[in-house]
Amino acid sequence: MRTKTYLSTLLGSLLLGVGALLFSSCGKAKPELHIYNWSDYFAEDTIRAFEKQYNCRVVYDVFESNEAMYAKLKAGASGYDVVFPSSYQAYMMHNEGMLETLDHSKIPNIANIDPKFLKIVSLDPSMSYSVPYMSGTTGIAVLADKVGEYEKSWAIYERADIKGRMTLLNDYREVLGAALKTLGYSINTTNPQQVAQAGEVVKKWKANIAKFASDEYKPGIASGEFYVVQGYSGDIMQVMEEAKIEYFLPKEGFSFWADDMVILKDAPNKDLAYQFINYMHDAEVAAANMEFTCYWAPNKAAYEHISEELANDPMIFLSDEQMDKGEQIIPLGAKDQIYMDVWAKVKSEE
Numbered sequence: 001m002r003t004k005t006y007l008s009t010l011l012g013s014l015l016l017g018v019g020a021l022l023f024s025s026c027g028k029a030k031p032e033l034h035i036y037n038w039s040d041y042f043a044e045d046t047i048r049a050f051e052k053q054y055n056c057r058v059v060y061d062v063f064e065s066n067e068a069m070y071a072k073l074k075a076g077a078s079g080y081d082v083v084f085p086s087s088y089q090a091y092m093m094h095n096e097g098m099l100e101t102l103d104h105s106k107i108p109n110i111a112n113i114d115p116k117f118l119k120i121v122s123l124d125p126s127m128s129y130s131v132p133y134m135s136g137t138t139g140i141a142v143l144a145d146k147v148g149e150y151e152k153s154w155a156i157y158e159r160a161d162i163k164g165r166m167t168l169l170n171d172y173r174e175v176l177g178a179a180l181k182t183l184g185y186s187i188n189t190t191n192p193q194q195v196a197q198a199g200e201v202v203k204k205w206k207a208n209i210a211k212f213a214s215d216e217y218k219p220g221i222a223s224g225e226f227y228v229v230q231g232y233s234g235d236i237m238q239v240m241e242e243a244k245i246e247y248f249l250p251k252e253g254f255s256f257w258a259d260d261m262v263i264l265k266d267a268p269n270k271d272l273a274y275q276f277i278n279y280m281h282d283a284e285v286a287a288a289n290m291e292f293t294c295y296w297a298p299n300k301a302a303y304e305h306i307s308e309e310l311a312n313d314p315m316i317f318l319s320d321e322q323m324d325k326g327e328q329i330i331p332l333g334a335k336d337q338i339y340m341d342v343w344a345k346v347k348s349e350e
């Protein structure tokens, strides 16, 4: 009995050893690409198709704001290869030496990038450290059935009759920016008095909202929990059919933005990162991502592959007139602190 046990143990170990040998020689683990991105930002098949084509595994983590993403990276989170900051955040990260200078020979598809985008939106028109991914607007979505008559204005947040049914983004530049617009100021002012005034406006709005939310607003309005939300155009469009949702760009002005793809300087798998960025600007891949996300991928080769409906959607391709009412959030360097201080006060005060 003892001998039998000993023998079977020996046999077991031998088999395990052979197995390990086999695994290490033939079953080599696949290379991994670590992505850090906003949620709901790829078509359903994008990642799977990339994994198949490049025989790799993609690990996809999400963040809900530039601030949260940046804080995590600064706190020492390493291991990410490709990150998707908004352009102003990418600019700041580049200034801090966090980003790889891009080798264009490894991204031939950047020839597809729409020059119009580079001219009017990009903060890095030579794409030296970033490649644009998507662009959209930040506006207001309402459940018309619940809200009744309303004006297309940020003043909707003053409505005490729908108190507790509204949300604002959990994003200091977007929320203070909206308040600055209602006061007739630039979204990028560095005048401390103007930002302080905007803080007072947000405090009034805060009394009527359920919460500051950057991800929850979407299922919240789709399910009818929230009636008015500040949100991103494409994310609202993705759920528009689930409920009677209307989206508008407030008359006082709004922000438009772009999110970019960057490679971190300490990225463990730079080759795969380049392949991924290049893949995202394949005309058909970019078109599929546009159809799903309902944002503008500034890829001129993709425009031929999108549906007529999308191509003619004024929420995706803004008219020049609308564009004039929007303002892009730009980096403010050290003056950013003015906003952060006011925001911290708004958030902490009852």
Ligand code: N2P
Pocket (backbone or CB within 6 Å): 038, 039, 040, 041, 086, 232, 235, 257, 258, 259
């Ligand atoms: C993606 C939302 C990204 C918008 N779901 C913010 N730049």
